[in-house]
Amino acid sequence: xxxxxQYFQFLVKIWCLSWEGSWRFYLWMGFLSLISxxxxxxxxEQLVEGLQTTGMTNQVSWGAYIANFTFLVGxxxxxxxxVIPAYVYKIESMHEVVLFGELMAIAVITxxxxxxxxxxxxPDRFLHLMPPxxxxxxxxxxxxxxxxxxxxxxxxxxxxxxxxxxxxYLGRTPSKKFYIPFVFVAIFWAIxxxxxxxxxxxxxxxxxxxxxxxxxxxxxxxxxxxxxxxLILTFxxxxxxxGFWIGNEPLQLLRRITTIALLISLxxxxxxxxxxxxxxxxxxxxxxxLWFGLHxxxxxxxxxxxxxGLNVFALCVLISPGANRLWLLDAACIxxxxxIWIEKGMGxxxxxFIPTPLGQIVEYQPSWNExxxxxGIWAFGILMYSWMLHVAIPIMNGELKAGxxxxxxxxx
Amino acid sequence: xxxIAGLVTALKPLLSLERGDISLSDLLQKHYQxxxxxxxxxxxxxxxxxxxxxxxxxxxxxxxKAREGVQFAYALSLSKCVGCRRCAHACLAENNQSRxxxxxxxxxxxxVLELDKGSINVEESDQYYDGEVPKKDKYYxxxxxxxxxxxxxxxxxxxxxxxxxxxxxxxxxxxxxxxCRYCMAACPYDARRFNWKKPxxxxxxxxxxxxxxxxxxxxxxxxxxxxxCLHRTREGKYPACLEVCxxxxxxxxxxxxxxxxxNYILKNxxxxxxxxxxxxxxxxxxxxx
Numbered sequence: 229x230x231x232x233x234q235y236f237q238f239l240v241k242i243w244c245l246s247w248e249g250s251w252r253f254y255l256w257m258g259f260l261s262l263i264s265x266x267x268x269x270x271x272x273e274q275l276v277e278g279l280q281t282t283g284m285t286n287q288v289s290w291g292a293y294i295a296n297f298t299f300l301v302g303x304x305x306x307x308x309x310x311v312i313p314a315y316v317y318k319i320e321s322m323h324e325v326v327l328f329g330e331l332m333a334i335a336v337i338t339x340x341x342x343x344x345x346x347x348x349x350x351p352d353r354f355l356h357l358m359p360p361x362x363x364x365x366x367x368x369x370x371x372x373x374x375x376x377x378x379x380x381x382x383x384x385x386x387x388x389x390x391x392x393x394x395x396x397y398l399g400r401t402p403s404k405k406f407y408i409p410f411v412f413v414a415i416f417w418a419i420x421x422x423x424x425x426x427x428x429x430x431x432x433x434x435x436x437x438x439x440x441x442x443x444x445x446x447x448x449x450x451x452x453x454x455x456x457x458x459l460i461l462t463f464x465x466x467x468x469x470x471g472f473w474i475g476n477e478p479l480q481l482l483r484r485i486t487t488i489a490l491l492i493s494l495x496x497x498x499x500x501x502x503x504x505x506x507x508x509x510x511x512x513x514x515x516x517x518l519w520f521g522l523h524x525x526x527x528x529x530x531x532x533x534x535x536x537g538l539n540v541f542a543l544c545v546l547i548s549p550g551a552n553r554l555w556l557l558d559a560a561c562i563x564x565x566x567x568i569w570i571e572k573g574m575g576x577x578x579x580x581f582i583p584t585p586l587g588q589i590v591e592y593q594p595s596w597n598e599x600x601x602x603x604g605i606w607a608f609g610i611l612m613y614s615w616m617l618h619v620a621i622p623i624m625n626g627e628l629k630a631g632x633x634x635x636x637x638x639x640x
Numbered sequence: 641x642x643x644i645a646g647l648v649t650a651l652k653p654l655l656s657l658e659r660g661d662i663s664l665s666d667l668l669q670k671h672y673q674x675x676x677x678x679x680x681x682x683x684x685x686x687x688x689x690x691x692x693x694x695x696x697x698x699x700x701x702x703x704x705k706a707r708e709g710v711q712f713a714y715a716l717s718l719s720k721c722v723g724c725r726r727c728a729h730a731c732l733a734e735n736n737q738s739r740x741x742x743x744x745x746x747x748x749x750x751x752v753l754e755l756d757k758g759s760i761n762v763e764e765s766d767q768y769y770d771g772e773v774p775k776k777d778k779y780y781x782x783x784x785x786x787x788x789x790x791x792x793x794x795x796x797x798x799x800x801x802x803x804x805x806x807x808x809x810x811x812x813x814x815x816x817x818x819x820c821r822y823c824m825a826a827c828p829y830d831a832r833r834f835n836w837k838k839p840x841x842x843x844x845x846x847x848x849x850x851x852x853x854x855x856x857x858x859x860x861x862x863x864x865x866x867x868x869c870l871h872r873t874r875e876g877k878y879p880a881c882l883e884v885c886x887x888x889x890x891x892x893x894x895x896x897x898x899x900x901x902x903n904y905i906l907k908n909x910x911x912x913x914x915x916x917x918x919x920x921x922x923x924x925x926x927x928x929x
Contacts, residue, residue, distance in 0.1 A: 269650035278837040349819020349861025356799040371798035434828025587763040
């Protein structure tokens with residue numbers, strides 16, 4: 229009973245702490261809340277009017293929602309690029325920051341689930357996906373696999389972060405058996421979420437642009453470039469804004485990971501482009517549309533070349549000694565994140581539908597309402613991550629801990 | 641406080657959801673295959689009432705079951721088709737799809753392709769041709785659901801809202817579909833349509849003879865498709881697209897009946913299967929006379 233009371237006290241303290249902060253904190257959170265609410269409003273509009281409020285059509289039946297979803301699954305999976313150095317190679321400097329990666333995975337998976345939800349025509353029927361009430365088409369449908377692995381990954385990370393933070397709060401040494409097995413399961417699970425998401429597309433024989441064995445490896449490589457790049461930026465923000473000091477060692481290690489992953493990603497892209505354009509079969513029409521335009525339709529061409537330019541720029545910086553300067557490293561990271569976001573989002577999803585399997589070309593452009601929903605989900609994800617950092621950092625610093633009279637002795 | 645006020649304001653559009661658009665009994669309705677006969681008849685009456693309120697037409701919605709010993713299949717003569725698109729329009733008149741105007745056939749289950757003589761490459765086809773048909777140097781290929789035996793759409797669906805009926809027709813339970821559109825991405829024949837909004841169709845265009853699994857007016861946010869007009873074909877009639885065809889290019893029948901015309905064609909004509917390399921084993925065949 230006292231354990232429950234103690235845990236309840238912990239939650240109350242976190243709740244109170246959530247509302248304590250400087251005016252800057254309030255301004256930031258208020259701003260994110262406002263954008264989130266604009267997104268909620270746009271979604272309410274979409275619920276009433278239907279998905280006609282988006283730029284999607286019968287021809288291009290997935291758009292910005294699924295594109296963002298795909299990119300973000302990669303970011304969530306990339307948390308393993310902190311977990312592996314910390315837990316497998318036992319690098320001390322990574323151990324101190326690994327929790328930030330896992331918390332980010334929680335926020336990002338939540339965003340992924342939101343992006344899938346707003347894409348549904350009938351979100352009111354979500355119970356049909358849940359086994360006791362619904363009829364999940366498992367193991368046949370890849371989408372049912374995706375629902376399972378994404379929710380599983382969310383639960384794993386919630387458990388690991390929650391347990392470690394609570395133990396820190398109590399001032400107790402975490403018991404290895406309660407989290408180490410989960411950490412190692414989460415490593416494989418992270419790879420699986422992105423592989424399964426790739427298989428969503430790869431499994432469709434009717435769409436030659438996706439029906440390519442290289443899509444899953446490309447997904448992982450680009451995710452392990454973009455995810456750590458985002459962490460490099462995040463760590464610098466954390467050490468500047470909060471009282472938690474993060475040294476340069478994690479940044480340098482993440483930079484090495486990003487560089488290698490980006491090299492592999494570009495190599496795989498080259499392999500794909502070779503197959504598409506050297507053999508030049510009719511199956512490469514979508515790639516032609518993406519890179520050069522098709523019959524005068526070329527809306528994505530400037531985007532994909534920008535993405536390639538940004539990625540090549542990022543690679544040049546990352547492999548040069550220039551990246552020892554933080555501002556240049558940051559510029560490379562931003563370029564890389566934007567580049568991968570275009571390549572893997574719009575650059576992968578939309579051309580899969582253009583031309584249609586019957587050769588019809590209908591181009592896609594997200595509507596304003598659709599864009600507001602996307603921005604709202606991004607703002608909500610950042611809001612969630614900011615809040616988690618706001619309460620987790622005082623626990624990690626030892627500022628928020630159980631009072632002496634509250635703590636239950638370790639071995640009663 | 642400000643936060644709650646903000647949230648309420650943000651959600652305001654939801655107020656315009658008409659009462660009854662989403663009801664508790666809709667949310668708790670079971671999958672088609674789990675419904676008892678009584679439950680089904682209660683649902684059918686409710687759907688009739690609702691469609692009367694929404695579209696001002698008294699319709700008769702049935703749940704006609706598949707007959708035993710029947711496997712429907714379709715064949716279409718590429719030599720005879722002249723590209724008049726009457727089938728695409730007849731489909732619309734029969735199946736109650738949404739439309740913006742009388743000649744808006746975007747939601748029709750049939751897309752008619754115009755191809756250059758000399759190849760069968762649908763990727764170079766044109767669906768927006770106009771003027772007098774048939775044109776010299778061109779030939780025409782209507783495409784609709786191929787009712788594939790190994791259907792990628794039913795594999796894709798995460799909630800089993802689409803499946804193959806015993807007579808070989810792939811159907812959708814419009815009251816179970818969650819609207820994720822994964823089946824549309826999976827289909828190699830562009831055979832599925834999505835209700836991006838509540839279907840708009842004027843009362844005089846409503847076909848009142850409807851079936852639960854086929855041509856009843858769909859709710860907003862779900863996928864629909866060709867069912868070989870099962871509300872007609874299960875009662876021994878031909879599909880609407882066949883009846884209207886002026887050249888007799890279309891042949892419909894039962895694969896399990898050895899004397900059927902469709903079996904004669906499959907045995908004796910030169911038959912072409914569109915996108916056979918996708919491995920979906922269609923029950924829709926093209927042939928040459």
